[in-house]
Amino acid sequence: MGLLDGQRAVVTGGASGIGRASARRMAEEGAAVAVVDVNVEAAREVAEEIDGTAYAADVTDPEGLRAAVDAAAGAMGGITIMFNNAGIGGLSPLHEWAPEEWNRILAVNLTGVYLGFRAAVPHIRASGGGSLVSTASISGTRPAAGEAPYSAAKAGVAALTASAALEYGPQIRVNSVSPGMILTALTEPLVQFLPHERERFDRVTPLGRIGQPDDVADVVVFLCSHLARFITGQNVVVDGGMTLHGSGVDGIFDQVFSPGA
């Protein structure tokens, strides 16, 4: 028996990293899974592995995302789980962010989560209830220099989560996860660019290592399952204890923008 037997899940950003791991773990636990991503080829590969379905959508496109979620609901016979996970990052001095880049980071990481609620809540209600989980970040709970729009967006996701939990209980539980430093396509360039940081991430993490996508995926499965039946409105930090010391990316801004200073 799986933790998610009979559940029907949509995962945005499900083609890579944390989303891909979560789609796989949800399927292992018995859920039907629809993978939604801008990278539809990679989304199809994940869907094939887990006997799921794949849809192309940009989470910043209200009607495109709604159409993908509607199609997923049609194919699965409804939706009971929505995992708003698609996200992008970036690093720049605050006053040098181009307004278009600022808007894009806010649009994907924060507005994209709202648009996920907009698309999925009617289906989850029609199914009699369920669970919404969104990916925030330790950058929202413990921001570092250089990632102002990302941090602001992710802090916004935690606030949106709490507000939505008040609106949608008791039928729908709403939570977020805040991953720490997790090895994915998002963080790989950082580790490539500053290889010595890789060792520091292990050293400053009380649990002794950088995170893997499955470390977060297991918490997402838990939050979507009956085991979390009395948890709503929470932002669960999954960072191996790293932020007990500081932010994961503390100091990186200085190394990138004033090396040698």
Ligand SMILES: NC(=O)c1ccc[n+]([C@@H]2O[C@H](COP(=O)([O-])OP(=O)(O)OC[C@H]3O[C@@H](n4cnc5c(N)ncnc54)[C@H](O)[C@@H]3O)[C@@H](O)[C@H]2O)c1
């Ligand atoms: N990796 C980390 O250390 C870390 C830490 C904290 C939070 N996060 C968050 O976790 C989430 C997943 O990131 P990841 O690390 O797995 O990165 P990733 O780059 O491996 O995966 C992100 C996925 O989202 C998709 N995507 C990006 N923009 C999209 C859009 N507009 N519409 C639809 N899909 C889109 C990408 O194609 C990709 O498949 C993000 O929200 C990220 O901000 C990651």
